[in-house]
Amino acid sequence: MAAPNDSGEMDFLPEDSAPPENSAGIGVPEQTVWRVLAVDDDAGFRQSTAFALSGLEVQGRPLELLQATSYTEACAILGREHDIAVILLDVMMETDDAGLRLARAVREVLGNAEVRIVLVTGQPGLAPMQSVMRDYDINDYWTKTELSVARLHSLLTANVRAYQQLVTIARARRGLQLIVESSNLLSTSRTLQEFSTRTLDEIATLLEVDPDGLICVRQAHAPQSEVRIIGAAGRFARLADHPLSDLPAPEICAALQQAISERRTLVLERATVPYFPASDDDTGAFAAWVATGRPLEPTEIELLHVFASNIGAGLHNVALFSRLDRVAYHDELVDLPNRHAMVRAIDLALERQPRLLSSLLLVDLDNFAGTNLALGPEFGNRLLRAVAQRLRQALMPTVQIARLENDVFALLGPREQIDADRVRGLLDAADDSLPGITAGIAELDLRDWRQGGLEALTAAHMTLKLAKAQGYGGLARYDARDEDAAVERFQLANELRSALAEELIYIELQPQLELRDSGAPGFEALARWRREDGSMVSPASFIPIAEATGAIVALGQRVFQLACEAILELAASGFPQARIAVNVSALQLAREDFVVQLLNTLSTYNLEPWQFELEVTESLAMHSFEHAGGKLARLREAGFTIAIDDFGTGFSSLAYLRRLPVDVLKIDRAFVSEIGEVADAHAIADVVLRLGQRFGLRIVAEGVESRAQADWLSARGCDLGQGFGLARPMPLAQLIDWLRARTAGDATPRR
CATH class of the missing domain: 3.40.50.2300 (Response regulator)
Incomplete structure (x- = not known):
């Protein structure tokens, strides 16, 4: 163009x-x-x-x-x-x-x-x-x-019209919501002046102008000229409760008199004069003058008419808008306020001074998704209604209860009335309507909170994740430092994606040594991250971030490719029988194309599956046994060696273990560290060794830190050891030098 x-x-x-x-x-x-x-x-x-x-x-x-x-x-x-x-x-x-x-x-x-x-x-x-x-x-x-020029003009014309329509719809939606909210707000007014002042504020909000105007009333059966100012704002505030004749602005007086006499709303060039129709002739006639400083849009005029009718139509329209409010702010399933209502309630609570008694609790039912799946959605709905009823009946009226989403409830009220332990007890008590259940609970103290209701709920949700991470019945209290940690995790996640794209991730290889003769048949590939400035990021920091964000899939593929390159380099350096162990994450194993992707990568490098050992954690192998077992079987049939990592830390069933297509068990370092600290008869490592030998599996002990541990394991038939006490992880070039030195006979195990 x-x-x-x-x-x-x-x-x-x-x-x-x-x-x-x-x-x-x-x-x-x-x-x-x-x-x-x-x-x-x-x-x-x-x-x-x-x-x-x-x-x-x-x-x-x-x-x-x-x-x-x-x-x-x-x-x-x-x-x-x-x-x-x-x-x-x-x-x-x-x-x-x-x-x-x-x-x-x-x-x-x-x-x-x-x-x-x-x-x-x-x-x-x-x-x-x-x-x-x-x-x-x-x-x-x-x-x-x-x-072309014509086409550009045409597409701009069409898109501008679409924009205008969308803005009109959005403004109307926001306006109607404001009308619903203002209806409830005005209904709480106790005096005519309070009602009228709030009305001016609501009109200004509706039209997105500063509150600058006044509202008048001519009492029923009063003379035409007897009009009184009952509420005022902005430059007119001092005239509240004065006769309209005291207003030194003849054009405003005339407009108000005209609106009241003709019983209609006037829309002027730089002001609007809403007329509020009464439900009967005995309530008087009300009108307002609001400075807008501009002509009103057609949508604003319509909204203004709706607003005026809502205020003046009496109980009938109040009931109508109450029903609209219920739709916008009420959860019909459990007959409780919803998330929008709770945000509004928190905002109101934060406006009160002092805030000494305000506390916010989020309650997330444990395993509700599993219950829903096992017993059906209708049972799940009954459970939610029973929880709502239990909370309503047991808590004081000063406590506001809402259902935020799915199985998450919010409680707002005095701290002593919504103590987390008390709420736990309420849910745990079983009766005919509600089985005993547990829930994760997050607590936020509002006494020092300086933001709004929406931000409070966001912070409480973040805290709730910490509670759920503790397992069933977890409890966490909001700490601003947790937000800082969340920001750091977010920044690290973004940095990790860039590091993967820029190939800043590399591997080190840690030998797995035969405990009887110190041979080195295999190595474990360990991901390392060096920033461009040379600083290192600990795997303990970035591996959990990768798992939480899904970047573990790209990270795992990167490590596998680097392992392939390492195999080729080892073979070229005179070590063609080397085998490298690579960790496999849950997200990788869950991908339908995972097996094909591995085989395609091997084909690219012209390598064979026997050159690799794939390590999966015990909990991953057991979490979805049929799915994981099927994938592992396909990988094993293709020629990969399959290892169970961190064995003993999960919840294995021996029946499942016998059926899993597994070649290697890796004893977790926590059990190896017990060697020499507890009696041999009580050492878990001994139990794992016997179990692996019974099933005909090769055993690798992780975290071997001393010669005494290596000797103890070797004496009990452990095949391989891995740990700083035997050999540290090394970059590939250093590993090749280490292997050559061992081959030459002048190397001892690295400490």
Whole structure:
């Protein structure tokens, strides 16, 4: 796309060309334009866009063109400008996916669902159209060569109209929600002045203007001129409870008198005068004057009419909006307030001073998903209703109860009334309606909380994860340091993805030595991460992050590929019989293509399965026995050696162990460390050794730190040992030197 030529096509402009003085939106007030953001690092394309949009109007409004040259610059503009209708977005800028990352940020980070995003690329086929539009919520997709002036005008017109419709719908939705909320808020007013002042505030919120106005009443059967100000805000606040005649603004007085006399709402150029119809003639006539500073949109006028009718129609409409409020803020399944209602309740609690008694508890029923799956959703629903009823009956009325989602309940109230131990006892007590159940509980003290209700729930949810990680019946109390740790984990997760992409992950190999003759038939591949600045990240830090985020799949594949390269290098260095053990995660084993992927990788390197040992943890092998067992059997049939890692730390069934396709048991280092510390008859390592020998399995002891431990294990028939006491993990080049030294007869086991 470029500047239009005589034929209506687009020609690129030279770098020094400038858009004409009357380009789109220049000098036009912000509220009267459609704003378009063009994001492209091509200066010629940006200038062409400005020429093409010059003088274009959509529905009587000109376009104002904003331009950005990068992802960062566009983010800054979107962060401060909230009324952009259309984004013309290039895919490739400072990075190949900068445009797609920006689209995702607009939808997911900014939460902007209304702005229309048109992807414009100069490289057809770089981003597949269908998947990109679906995955990134893109609204239109064009190549630059396809965009003539006419086509650009057409797609902008269509997308601006779509944006206008979406904004109208969103504004109406927000307005109706505000009306529902204001109806409940106003219903709590105890005096006419309080009611009217709150009404002014609600009108200002509805119209998104500052509360600046007054509300009047002419009592029933009173003379036409006897109108009194019963509530006021902004510059009129001092006139509350004064006759309207005291107001030194004749045009405002006249507008209010007209609205009351004609019983209708007036919409003026820079103000609005809502009239509130009464349910009967005995309640008087009410009207308000609110400064808007601008003409109202049609949607705002309709919402204002709805609001005015809601306030003035009496009990009938109050009941109607109460039902709407119930839909928006009530959980019908358990007959409790929902998440939205709890956020509102927390906000109200935080406004009260002092906050000495406010505490928030989140209660997450243990194994509810398993119960639902085993006994059916209807039983699950009955269980949720029984929990809700138990909490309602047992807790004081001062405690507010809500169901947030699925099986998570929230309690808000005085600390002594929602003590975690008491809630545990309530759930644990079984009767005809509710079996004894356990739950994870998170507690947040609101006394020093300085944020809002939504943030409080978010923090409590984070704390709840810590409670659930403790197992059934876990309890965790909010600590701001946990949030800091969560931020660090998030940052480390992002850094790990970059490290994988930049190949900063490498392996070290730790020998597995034969305890009888110190031969080294195999090695375990251990992932290591060295940052670009040379600092190391401990596997104890990044392995759990990889497992939690799913990056363990890419990490596992990276380690396996590096192990393949190590096998080739060992063979070239004179050690063709070397075997390398590689850990396999639960997520890897769960993938349907895992076996095929391993075999394809071996084929790429021209290697054989017998050269590798695949280690799975005991808990992984037992967690989904049929699924895991089937995958392990296929791998073993293909020629891989299968090992059970950390044996003895899980919950093995001997019947399952006999059926598992396993060749090797690895004794966990915790049991090896007991050797010499407990009596031989009580050593768990001895039990594992006998069990492995009974099943005909090869035994590897992990964490061997001393010669005494190695001798003890060897005397009891343990085949192999692995640990710092025998040989430390080494980079490949150092390992080859170590092996050559041993072969030459001048090496001793590394300590």
